[in-house]
Amino acid sequence: MPLSALLFDCDGVLVDSEIVGLADAAMFLQSRGFSWSAQEVITRFTGMRSDLFVANLRESYAAILGRSPDEAELADLVSGLLETRRAQLHTMTLVAGATMAVRTAGEVFAGRIAVASSSGKAQLADKMSRFGLAGHFGPHIYSADDVERGKPYPDIFLHAAAALGVAPATTLIIEDSVNGVLAARRAGAEVWGFVGGGHCAADHAQQLTESGASRIVADHDDLATQLRELS
Ligand SMILES: [Mg+2]
Incomplete structure (x- = not known):
């Protein structure tokens, strides 16, 4: 056809x-217990709309840290990630x-x-x-x-x-x-x-x-x- x-x-x-703020985002996640490399962050999350991104992060949190995050913890993670990216947007x-x-x-x-x-x-x-x-x-x-x-x-x-x-x-x-x-x-x-x-x-x-x-x-x-x- x-x-x-x-x-x-x-x-x-x-x-x-997608490269904007990537290294900082990976470091931020590592500081919160997620041992993902920048490349793993790319594979997992790029191309996703924000609602699916948050759902995926919630599941990953439970799988890696052994318990579900409460809403405040999840919101803190998401805002921290957004902030690492926002700080680099000019690049x-x-x-x-x-x-x-x-x-x-x-x-x-x-x-x-x-x-x-x-x-x-x-x-x-x-x-x-x-x-x-x-x-x-x-x-x-x-x-x-x-x-x-x-x-x-x-x-x-x-x-x-x-x-x-x-x-x-x-x-x-x-x-x-x-x-x-x-x-x-x-x-x-x-x-x-x-x-x-x-x-x-x-x-x-x-x-x-x-x-x-x-x-x-x-x-x-x-x-x-x-x-x-x-x-
Ligand atoms: Mg894309």
């Missing part, structure tokens, strides 16, 4: 946001070549491109305008706030495909996270794993492939080349 539209994830694909950049790859995707898919992100609506709009990306997508910028369930559920991709007027099975999704790749596969879409973000370690490609990515994209130059080969 030919591909008819392309959906970009935002964080870790267009905007290099956030565009992933190199993202604007060029978005332009190429627009040409290859005759304008049928969208952003489908786990980010909240206001934060997503801010990132899109801050990095000059909004104009490439018109109205097709979709946030996890637009749907009932966040990634790894497929809702955001089904929503974006419907808005573009295409069947999910004919969409190509560019994702950097395990949760996002799982969501794309559950939507019945083709998904390519993007490993050009600052947070991607050597085994990231293998993780995305094992989760269902049909191809790996090294960076935005590679993405533009592979997209042109489709047309």
